[in-house]
Amino acid sequence: MANIQVLDPIITNKIAAGEVVERPSSIVKELVENSIDANASYIEVFIEESGMKSIKVIDDGDGILKEDASLLFERHATSKISSDYDLFSIRTMGFRGEALASISSVSRTIVKSFNESSAPFLIEMYGGEEVVREPAAERKGTEVIVLDLFFNTPARYKYVSSLTTEAGKIIDVMQKFSFNHPNISFKLTFDGKQRFRTKGNGNLKEIIADIYGINTARIALPVEAKSPDYSLTGYIIRPEMTRSNRNYINISINNRMIRDFRLTNSVIRAYHTLLAKDKYPIVILNVDMDPKIVDVNVHPAKTEVRISKIKELEALIEESIKKVLHGETLIPDSIEHTTFQKPKIEKPRIEQEAIDFSSITDGINPWIQREKDYSKENTDSEDKTFRDNILSYNNKNVDREVPPNVSRANESIPQSFKDDTRGVTEVEVKKERLPYFEIIGQFHGTYILMQNETGLYLMDQHAAQERIKYEYYYNHIKNRDEKVQLLLPYTFEFAYDDVIKIDEKLNDLKNLSFKIEKTGMKNYTVVEYPSWINQKDPEGDIRAVIDFISNTDHFSVEDYKEEMSIMMSCKDSIKANHYLDKRQMQNLLDELGQCHSPFTCPHGRPIIIHFTTYEIERMFNRIMK
Incomplete structure (x- = not known):
């Protein structure tokens, strides 16, 4: 008897189900994609016990011909493609012909459908075998019911998370469908309670409001960009509203939800220094492209794709988001204001009229006066660079008595920077990105109080000077390659465990403008180092750099330059009090x-x-209803 045999179709379907039907959310995804491909304008999903008991998907799409009913649950039976050439121009959500066969093999599945060109029918499958086929009531579209999931594969229960987790994944899938197909009305119901519903009017910002809330939609910024290969559309949320994981970065290709680490990272890079550590933005982006330059036939779940020009797409996403953010005044409202929704009625009248900042008692417009004062202070250098302005911070105050606990702005800038008369090419004096502020005073020696016609502002003086110095340091470290030569070289001795790591990273150190050589079993000699090393204790800082690089698994020269800039700016900026x-x-x-x-x-x-x-008026009960 031969050892090799062809497996029974029921077994092969169960094997395929292991890839296609990972969990209840996978079934919801496959069934809704079929409804989208059927040109549905309304899709309703009912879930019981997070899908383990029942999943029902109803649409008003084209329906299925009765003549195709016998092939409905056959593997690789599909109406989406007909030749191998079609695999290179896929625009439908499904195309593999595996979903219904895999789902029916591990559940009890009922399909009711009606196409106007044929009679309505009902088919019931139990563990991959047909048990019922009969006529059904006429109702345009298709209804699919999946019951008793994994009843015949009990081992799969171990890999299903809690019902709450499974419910969250289903909600996430449906939300992504809503973002990718705003012209379709989606409704999701859990155990008889409606979770969300979209109108299907094509308004993506309205969908953002339905799913993430009105306050999120209020600070959504539109993104549009084009290149020869790609067209990018969607919304990004201002950085004052963040999340603790990457799941809210929604990227789709030709309206297909995908997972791509590189594209997600391009979004995160675009929010550079605008997000706190371990915080991530909310983003909804869709990329339209020729299907010939993207391969969606990579994995049965169809969420992994291969893009032939991925670097160009990364750059387009990063630059387009940066451009939008750079054009915004990203000053967040107070915490209370971000959670308080203004009434939609006409703005209430208040007892005290708002202060008119366009005219003061002495008749001087502060906007104009501030321009005059600033230009008078800089008549000797109209084209000052950003570096020159930092260095002149202290010079403007030479005639004033400075409290002993005030840190001078340029006190800790390395001497090599101070002596340099060349300007930083990347960051020059530009039109101010901040609105006009009138300074009122200081609070607890930490926050600067300011006002203008829109209200009260608090500025963190330490954070402000951190930003100023960070941009200054980063441009010097990034754009210049000057070195300091040592008459007497520094020699460092390290433990044997560290020597192996340092040997591997010698090229990285040289890329950072260090001239370093191994001069013994455990010794290294440095004869040149970059000018941005702290001049107060260069030997200590050089050792710290070597230790950091040698103990970093995935070292990036650019990332380290940025980390150095952040560390130096934080250490040297004005502190509290x-x-x-x-x-x-x-x-x-x-x-x-x-x-x-x-x-x-x-x-x-x-x-x-x-x-x-x-x-503020509301807090003092000065609003007249």
Whole structure:
């Protein structure tokens, strides 16, 4: 008797089900994709016990011909493709012809469908075998019911998480469908309770409001970009609203939900320094492209794809999001204001009229006066670079008595930077990105109080100077390759365990402008080092750099340059309880306004918080209903 035999179709279907039907959310995804391919305008999903008891999907699509009923549950039976050429131009959600065969093999599955060109029918499958076929009532579209999931494969129960987790995954899948197909009305019901419903009117921002809330939709920013190969559309949420994981970064290709680590990282890079550590943005993006440059036939779940020009797409996503964020004034409202929804009725009248900042008692417009004052201070250098303005921070205050606990802005900038007369090419003085602020004073020696016609603002002085110095340091470290030569080289001795790691990273150290050679079994000699090393203790900093690089598994020169800039800017900036006079506060504000991104410190914390006049009046009960 031969050892090799062809497996029974029921067994092969169960094997295929292991890839296609991973969990209840996989079934929801496959069935809804079939409804989308059937041109449905309304899709309703009913779930019981997170899908383990029952999943029902109803649509108003084209329906299935009665003549095709016998092939409905056959593997690789599909109406989506007919030749191998079609695999290179796939635009439908499904195409493999495996979903219904796999689902029916591990459950009890009932399909009711009606196509206007044929008679309605009902088929019931039990563990992959047909048990009922009969006529059904006329109702346009298709209804699929999946009962008793995994009843004949009990081992699969061990890999199904809690009902709450499974419910969350189903909700996530349905939300992604809603984002990718705003012209379709979706309804999701759990155990008789409606979770969400979309209108299907094509308004993506309205869907964001339905799913994430009105406050999220209010700060959604549209993104549109094109390149020869790609067209990018969608919304990004301002960085004051974040999440603790990447699951809210929704990227789709030709309206197909996908998972791609590289594209997700391009989104995160675009929010560079605008997000706090371990915080991630909310993003909804769709990329339209020629299906010939994307391969969706990679995995049965069809969420993994291969894109032939992935680097170009990464760059398009990153640059388009950066452009949108750079055009916004990213000053968040106070915490209370972000959770308080203004009434939709006409704005209420308040007892006290708002202060008119366009005219003061002495008849001087503060906007114009501030321009005059600033231009007078800089008549000797109209084209000052950002570096020059940092170095002049202290010079503006030479005639004033400075409290002993105030840290000078340029006190800790390396001497090699101070002596350099060349400007930083990447960041130059530009039109200020901040609105006009009138400085009121200082709170607890930590926060600078400001106001304008829209309300009250608090600026964190440490975070503000961190941003100023970070951009200054980063541009020097990134754009310059100057070195400091040592007459007497530094020699370092390391443990044998570290020597192996350092030997592997010698090229990385040289890329950071170190001239370092191994001079013994455990000894290394440095004869040159980059100019951005702290001049107060260069030997200690060099050792710290070597230790850091040797103990970093995935070292990136660019990432390390940024980490160094962040560390130096944080260490050298004004700390809390440092009192400033009004001129110093104004200088700090002026320098911040010329930063490339003046809204967050390098760690992603906000620099300025806004309290609206409306909110303050409401807190004091001065609003007249």
